[in-house]
Amino acid sequence: MKTVSVHILLGFVAACFALGFKHDFDVNVFDEGITLYGSSRVANGEVPYRDFWTTYGPGSYYVGAFAFHLFGASAGVLRKMWIVFQSVVAVEVLILGRRLGGRTSGWLAFALALAATIHSNLHSGYTAVPATAAALGALIAYGSRHVFVAGILVGLAAIFRHDFGVYVAVTIIAGLWIRNLVNEHRVAPDLLRFSCGAGVVALPIYGALAWAAGFRAITDQLLVFPATTLAPYYALPLSWADGRWVLVPAIVIAVAAVGVTVRALHDRRYLADEKPCLVVLLCLLALGFVNYARIRLDRFHVWPMMIAAAPLIAAAPFVPISLSRRRRVAAIVAGIFVVNTVLALLMLVAKARLPVVALAPPRGAGATIPQAIASYNDLVLAIQAHTRAGEPIFSGVTRHDRLFATDVLLYFLTDRPAPTRYYELNRGHMASETVQAEVVDALERRGVRIVVLVDWLSNEPNRSSISNGVTLLDDYIRTHYGRLGTFGAYELLDRR
Numbered sequence: 001m002k003t004v005s006v007h008i009l010l011g012f013v014a015a016c017f018a019l020g021f022k023h024d025f026d027v028n029v030f031d032e033g034i035t036l037y038g039s040s041r042v043a044n045g046e047v048p049y050r051d052f053w054t055t056y057g058p059g060s061y062y063v064g065a066f067a068f069h070l071f072g073a074s075a076g077v078l079r080k081m082w083i084v085f086q087s088v089v090a091v092e093v094l095i096l097g098r099r100l101g102g103r104t105s106g107w108l109a110f111a112l113a114l115a116a117t118i119h120s121n122l123h124s125g126y127t128a129v130p131a132t133a134a135a136l137g138a139l140i141a142y143g144s145r146h147v148f149v150a151g152i153l154v155g156l157a158a159i160f161r162h163d164f165g166v167y168v169a170v171t172i173i174a175g176l177w178i179r180n181l182v183n184e185h186r187v188a189p190d191l192l193r194f195s196c197g198a199g200v201v202a203l204p205i206y207g208a209l210a211w212a213a214g215f216r217a218i219t220d221q222l223l224v225f226p227a228t229t230l231a232p233y234y235a236l237p238l239s240w241a242d243g244r245w246v247l248v249p250a251i252v253i254a255v256a257a258v259g260v261t262v263r264a265l266h267d268r269r270y271l272a273d274e275k276p277c278l279v280v281l282l283c284l285l286a287l288g289f290v291n292y293a294r295i296r297l298d299r300f301h302v303w304p305m306m307i308a309a310a311p312l313i314a315a316a317p318f319v320p321i322s323l324s325r326r327r328r329v330a331a332i333v334a335g336i337f338v339v340n341t342v343l344a345l346l347m348l349v350a351k352a353r354l355p356v357v358a359l360a361p362p363r364g365a366g367a368t369i370p371q372a373i374a375s376y377n378d379l380v381l382a383i384q385a386h387t388r389a390g391e392p393i394f395s396g397v398t399r400h401d402r403l404f405a406t407d408v409l410l411y412f413l414t415d416r417p418a419p420t421r422y423y424e425l426n427r428g429h430m431a432s433e434t435v436q437a438e439v440v441d442a443l444e445r446r447g448v449r450i451v452v453l454v455d456w457l458s459n460e461p462n463r464s465s466i467s468n469g470v471t472l473l474d475d476y477i478r479t480h481y482g483r484l485g486t487f488g489a490y491e492l493l494d495r496r
Helices: 002-019 031-043 059-071 075-101 103-120 128-143 147-160 162-183 187-213 215-234 240-266 268-272 274-293 299-318 323-353 375-385 409-414 433-445 472-480
Strands: 356-358 368-370 394-397 450-454 481-487 490-495
Touching (some): 002 103, 031 059, 103 323, 128 147, 128 162, 147 162, 147 187, 240 274, 274 299, 375 409, 375 481, 375 490, 472 481
């Protein structure tokens, strides 16, 4: 046990070191900006779903707000937190790999998880990272017979991403059912302990938010809108350019699931062993991650599935099979490791070679931007120079009827609030005349003097690249604002 603890500590330190290399590399002004600005709003006493609109669970905002209270509001603070989350994921993969194939398998799984995380270049604030950490932790706790702790971790996963909470909850319940099936173990007491663990974390937080924002607001933002309005504007058709990222983990998961199922059909007692049962649970969790990734099969969205597959890949050469088959499996696994390692090294080289400059505002401490767009710093300073502290600004795009994404990070960096609760201007919302009218009303009512527009039009093969025909916001901006300056792709406008 002492040796395992030492390995876990070594793995965590190594992961922090590897993932921390050039952690200030570039910024994601939309996704990272959403978490940074949302965290600052929560830190100032605002409530998600009531005071600002979001399709994400509240966990990232409250964790970010807590960190800001302790260390100050800056991009670097959030980035260091996400390095810790990613390192925890790598260590959890190490533990799962050890349980499936021993010490060597654990370290191989750890290395694969690190490589996949590095070449995916996950941005800070990506909600799937802490949700995945909680989900894997729940599997580890379940395997150690700590069902109540597994429930607590499922509740944590649901706070960061409600869909991940569902995926891992279904997985643990399936594990309890398998344990009951093969060992004739009473499932009701364990199910009760598990439910209490999940409920003691998730119910108070979501209950308090429902009390403050209203149950309908939460369900509309977390469930109804993503499942209906957003999908046509966000989904991408399957292509090789994106689909290749899902190919390897999907094949590994399918082979592992089929292999265990065939053995279990011949002898259900086979599942009484910890290893095949863990394989089943990892496959079930990965299946949930497939559902998460299916709408956009890119490296970001496939990452959780790759993480779930990493212990299975690493343990494959250690399965008790014939020597010739084991050699073939080892060759395939080695190929997977080589590809991921090369991709990770290429990403590290790209980070090391890119000329960058620090983000100028104090809130940008710990982050850099490419030197080629250094004018972004001038934009931020110009906004601050033309506004007072606490004065709202508006960050949008040149055409809101063909919206791709907006620069949400500007609100955080300038420390200037958005005038409307729809601060991210979701592409699905901008197709609504009612929402655009609400944004226009906020600009008028709050007397917003400064508007920033960036030339980001969607060319994705979905409805976002087709004009939605709603131009209320664009017409209002053209009528009431004139150009104050240009900063690269950005236009700074002031009220006429």
